[in-house]
Amino acid sequence: MSLWPLLQGFGLGASMIIPIGAQNAYVLNQGIKRQHHLTTATVCSVLDMLFISLGVFGGGALLSSNETVLMAVTLGGIAFLVFYGSLSLKSAFSPASEQEPSAQVLARGRRAVIAGALAVTVLNPHLYLDTVVILGSIGGQFEGQDRIAFAVGTILASFTWFFTLSVAAAKMAPTLSKPRVKRGIDLGVALMMFVIAAHLAKGLLA
Numbered sequence: 001m002s003l004w005p006l007l008q009g010f011g012l013g014a015s016m017i018i019p020i021g022a023q024n025a026y027v028l029n030q031g032i033k034r035q036h037h038l039t040t041a042t043v044c045s046v047l048d049m050l051f052i053s054l055g056v057f058g059g060g061a062l063l064s065s066n067e068t069v070l071m072a073v074t075l076g077g078i079a080f081l082v083f084y085g086s087l088s089l090k091s092a093f094s095p096a097s098e099q100e101p102s103a104q105v106l107a108r109g110r111r112a113v114i115a116g117a118l119a120v121t122v123l124n125p126h127l128y129l130d131t132v133v134i135l136g137s138i139g140g141q142f143e144g145q146d147r148i149a150f151a152v153g154t155i156l157a158s159f160t161w162f163f164t165l166s167v168a169a170a171k172m173a174p175t176l177s178k179p180r181v182k183r184g185i186d187l188g189v190a191l192m193m194f195v196i197a198a199h200l201a202k203g204l205l206a
Helices: 003-017 022-033 037-064 067-093 102-105 108-122 125-139 144-171 179-205
Strands: none
Touching: 003 125, 003 144, 022 037, 022 067, 022 108, 022 144, 022 179, 037 108, 037 125, 037 144, 067 125, 067 179, 125 144
């Protein structure tokens, strides 16, 4: 297995995954709450691994060639991003007394956390447009062992980022969970979701 394709995959994978999106916002929030944050990071990473593999080994070309599927994914993604952004906006302006108590949050359990991670991953349009189509088209240019190395590199970037974000958020929870800081994070997440949704909608109208 060649080192250079692996490093290329890692770098490109990181450039696609690190920018704030629904997945990162969810992982960050679970880390701040310390609510099964490692489970959240694991689910997001494993799902990324599956879709990266699908894209690099043929699924990306199939998806990019089907305009109907791409449009359906984009429309669904816009709706999801607007919904997620609205939830973050509502959270930002909710009085502290209306915030969900930590004990109640933890009581919801691992299943609810996993369901949330599945939603922000599978319903995220960037998973398909960036991870599957773009990384898939680039990875498809490699042959044999080099293609495997590229896929491994992108998958390593996903695991590295999500676990780093999750652990860092949990360690910084006392600071990040302060009302003003949390409000700033919620507003930032809401703004980013709306901007991404607008960008996708502009692409459809172009």
